[in-house]
Amino acid sequence: DADVTQTPRNRITKTGKRIMLECSQTKGHDRMYWYRQDPGLGLRLIYYSFDVKDINKGEISDGYSVSRQAQAKFSLSLESAIPNQTALYFCATSDEFETSGYTFGSGTRLTVV
Amino acid sequence: EDQVTQSPEALRLQEGESSSLNCSYTVSGLRGLFWYRQDPGKGPEFLFTLYSAGEEKEKERLKATLTKKESFLHITAPKPEDSATYLCAVQGPGANSKLTFGKGITLSVRP
Numbered sequence: 383d384a385d386v387t388q389t390p391r392n393r394i395t396k397t398g399k400r401i402m403l404e405c406s407q408t409k410g411h412d413r414m415y416w417y418r419q420d421p422g423l424g425l426r427l428i429y430y431s432f433d434v435k436d437i438n439k440g441e442i443s444d445g446y447s448v449s450r451q452a453q454a455k456f457s458l459s460l461e462s463a464i465p466n467q468t469a470l471y472f473c474a475t476s477d478e479f480e481t482s483g484y485t486f487g488s489g490t491r492l493t494v495v
Numbered sequence: 496e497d498q499v500t501q502s503p504e505a506l507r508l509q510e511g512e513s514s515s516l517n518c519s520y521t522v523s524g525l526r527g528l529f530w531y532r533q534d535p536g537k538g539p540e541f542l543f544t545l546y547s548a549g550e551e552k553e554k555e556r557l558k559a560t561l562t563k564k565e566s567f568l569h570i571t572a573p574k575p576e577d578s579a580t581y582l583c584a585v586q587g588p589g590a591n592s593k594l595t596f597g598k599g600i601t602l603s604v605r606p
């Protein structure tokens with residue numbers, strides 16, 4: 383099994399719909415992150431959480447919300463999807479020392495039509 | 496604000512043709528510089544962490560080096576399976592600082 387599992391892998395949704403992307407990890411790490419990746423823009427941080435009771439906005443949090451249900455689970459929601467939220471979304475986890483960097487999931491490709 | 500610039504954007508090599516990928520960075524106090532490999536449709540995969548100028552790390556055909564302003568990922572005698580996008584990221588000072596990523600370099604190695 384993968385260390386970081388993201389579901390769904392692919393999703394097409396309509397403008398205005400609410401959608402949730404889910405992430406679970408088996409590394410036992412406290413820190414989890416949500417990034418989006420767009421061609422030519424690289425990886426940009428949406429939200430991050432350093433433990434179950436800690437939630438922080440990243441550089442592009444507008445239009446998104448998150449929930450940390452447990453140490454292993456971190457979900458990203460789009461309350462009302464819009465076409466410019468079409469992107470590849472990645473969840474990642476790390477320990478507090480981050481000497482081995484972040485461990486990423488395989489991503490969710492989201493298309494908003 | 497931390498900044499990472501990677502160059503070139505894309506690089507095409509013949510199998511066996513060695514080259515280097517560049518990562519220039521600006522950060523108030525470098526805590527760590529990270530290199531990742533990303534294959535199409537997959538998440539980034541961790542390669543190296545470098546902490547101080549002069550440090551070098553190697554893995555198979557890859558060697559990463561670090562100066563006070565930039566890092567290089569040297570690829571020696573590349574093979575087609577080295578084709579991927581290579582991402583560089585920096586982490587500023589403080590235990591709670593996050594990674595700032597560059598846009599990546601897409602490497603294609605022709606047989």
